[in-house]
Amino acid sequence: MMFILTIAIPFAGALIVALANVRHRQWISSCVLGLTLLSAVATVPAVKSGAAGLSLPVSEWFSLSFEADGIAVFMAVVSSLVAFVICVYSGEYMAKYSNRGSFYPWMVLFVGSMMGLVYSANLVLIYVFWEMTAVCSWRLIGFYRGKEDVRAADKAFLVTFFGASFLLAGVAAAYAHFGTTELSELSGSPLPNLIAFLFLGGIISKSAQLPLQSWLPDAGVAPSPVTALLHAAVLVKIGVYVFARLFLRTFVPGEEFLTAVMTVSVITIVVAAGSALVSTNMKRILAYSTVSQLGYIMLALSLNSEIALKVAFIYILAHSLGKAGLFLCAGVVEHETGTKDITMLGGLLKTMPRTGVAYLLCAFSIMGIPPFLGFWPKLMVIILTVQAGYIAAGVLAVAGALFTLFYLLRLFYEVFLGKSGPQEAGEEKTPAMVYSVLFLGAVSLLLGLLPKLPFNFLDQVVK
């Protein structure tokens, strides 16, 4: 039952952080998230010997059911690891904001909601945690409280809520159809396309797939730790995780449905990557990149096979590490220069060499260039897609990869190289921020060189 601690620690921690003095909130949050990570890791040995579960019936149609299986534990470890690094980073980043005190409780609560969601084994419970993450992200995106920030936060909340209402309708329809909301009882049931598409509505809004993607680039107004946490590492992964949980681990989806998902994902890959190539705002470029990369994960999941599921989860790991690193790099640059507009930047490598190197390490992983971790899942997704007979989808996936190479190199050149822009930067005076990003880049490289480590781990926990 170690996994219950993974949920309980951040929820209790959020309360402690909210009651603590503002000056101490950052390190308390880091400790809470560190403990969350440890408890998630401690769950692994138990899961290797079989899934652990807990169910407390509340009513006829609802139970507090949790289950720690392979994909849940994997997701919990990845999310809590990245959240911990981001929290360490945020100490220096948020120091200058007087209202930073409100950031930490919401952040820890968000991680708690995420942990609750990954271990949920009941449709209603999934929906509850799903909406809790939406509320937390709404508050975190609107952290600065400016008009533009609040508008972006409202947009994110409304679009994801719009999607969530489909999810809720799907939950209701599933209950009406099957007479239960327990995932263990629904396992192996063929899912009518109508319910599947209702679920999908919620999933594509959370994972920012077309046509519900527009909230994510706008949400880049948030502080960088928020964008890294929400838009790279955790929030957007909820959608793909729930997709895997529902369609690859519980229900049996129809062929038409999976084809539709594949179509949406490949269109998203290309459209978002193309949009990233023409944007001039650092965070918007990275946000479009997230949308595009999530398309690859959805593409892998739409193949509906055990190998594709594992590849998708390695992709989640690689993307979480790499993209969190990129958002945090953007944060370092923004922190030092005060702008996100790449036309105002340039030549920062002279004063910020470590940040530049960290950016490249993370960018190469996102591009899918070996020897970084991002290479393995991207290659495998493309191979599996084509192997399944979807040649056109494979071609579009490669086109998206090409776009990724272009826009991430362009971003590096506009920000770190060339002549200095109007916004110059001083030296890197925030070691915790810089080394947090370097850590993420180094892990991407190390796991890329030793791919057997993550694949073995996934192989052992996902059965």
Added chain:
Amino acid sequence: MIINLVLLVVLPIAAGLASLALKNAAHRKHAASFILLLGIVISGISFAAKPPALDIRLIEGFTLSLEYHVIAALIMVFINLFCFLVCVFAGDYGRDGRDFYSYLPMLAGFANLTVMAGDFLLFAFGWGAMLVLLYAFLYPGSPDSARKAATVVGTADFMLILGIAVFVYLSGSTAIPSDGAGLPMDSPLSFFAFLLLFAGAAGKAGAWPFHPWIPAASTTSSMPVMAILPASLDKLLGIYLLARVCTDVFSLSRAAMGLILLVGGFTVLFAVLMALVQKDARKLLSYHAVSQVGYMVIGFGTGVPIGFAAGVFHMLNNAIYKTGLFLSSGAAGKEKGTFDIGKMGGLARAMPATFVCALIFSLSISGVPPFNGFVSKWMVYQGAVSGMFAADGVLKVIFVAALLAAMFGSALTLASFVKFMHSVFLGQETAPEGSNKAPREAVRGMKYPLIGLAALCVVLGVFPGLFLENVAQPWIRGATAFTGEWDALAAFVLLALGLLAGAGLVFGKLVKKKLKVSDAYFGGQEKSPEINFPATEFYRTIREMPRVAGFYRILDLPVMDIYNVMTSGLRNIGFILYYAVDRFINLLTCAAGAAVLGISSIARKAHTGNLDFYVIWCLVAMVVLFIVIAG
């Protein structure tokens, strides 16, 4: 195989990464030299011992495997040898930063891994990792060149990945076939897969149209960098892939042969024409690096065993003399302080050893017997002629065109190197730029690698059987022997005797009459630095010749640079996708939001805050409820 994996892959990569922590460049250099020397020994032993294959399961359906292919084993020896020689040279050349010595063993490690790969996954991993190192090598010289290289080669790499995916779909396995029974190209999809794999190979080897980064990088990067990547390792790996694709992966169709021949022929011709008019030694050599790829490509396009053997042999020979050319011109450029060949001149007297080595490299690349370049070019011609007789229709015409391009290209290569050797080592002596120091012979660390490479040019030219019998025959299992009467050893002996006799006449004072050296007559004018007739000016007239000028104008067009085409093309596509799809959807989202707000603003009018108003609403609702329930 485990030992090989550890010593040839893991150790160089780990050592390279670890050496990044060393502050002293000399320590890094010594560490790299030791690792690379060990690599030469281990790969040499492996070439003879042929260790068994090894499989490593990554995940169900994806197994990584290592195996020794006969060409791969040979290439691995040369990968480590070139890296070692360049490492030694670079130490005394002194233009590269300390990171160079950390990247070099990593490069060797990934290159070793690529050729040891028995499956496409591992192959793509090692292959792609070299892109990152290419970027790292070029970056200190010019970030823009590095970006161009990463973009162009990266594009080819992604094409390769798609090609691998389609191949896996067709064959059902990620393993690289090694039994010589390639997939038949009997469907558009198999041709598509071939096209993509061919593009990947051409991209790495630097064939047209993936070449533009090489001349661009040549003027901004150091000579050791150019020598190790575009001149040697990229060629070795690119052509290795092409060799496997043409012999093991696919059984070439007529259309594929035609395509390969066209690309090869065009690459030879266009690159040599560009090389001919260059004034910068580095650019001249880099265009030749591109041009020589054309010969290898033509070899594979012939579809006959001797052509395949020629492709691989020319790859090896080219890597040897091209590395030597880059290094020798690097040594010359270092002494002169410039790479403008119009301003070099007269170095033969000051740098005799470098001159002799450069001469051997130049003769080799020009296909002059008895050096190695002659043998492999001859084999290319022989393959093209054999293929031509077997072909018919359009393919026969293409064979003729490719053969003519190769022969014409060879003549132009010779012309180009006459200019190079005359301008750099012979001709009028000029003062070094920015220095009063008289040019001196390259120091030992730079000279010995050149002598080693020159010796290889001679050995492989005189004893081509070393390659043909030990590599080509076991690999191709077909007729790879020469036709006609050519005895390389006899030709070499005769040439050597002639040279010795000449040297004896000159230096042994057998010629009684002393040579008279006179200053040139300049119409009564006093000789001044302005009065100079560099060979570059003479060759400039080629660019202005009628008809040829038009060809050059076409070659100079921005659309001939794939980098320009791709960057502008993708950007335009990006604009369309952004405005036509993303912004349009955003507009719809905002419109939906505005509609909701509009409805809510109407509904808000029902909330006046007036109690009487709410009471009226309640009454209305009760009436409606009553009607509904009663009805």
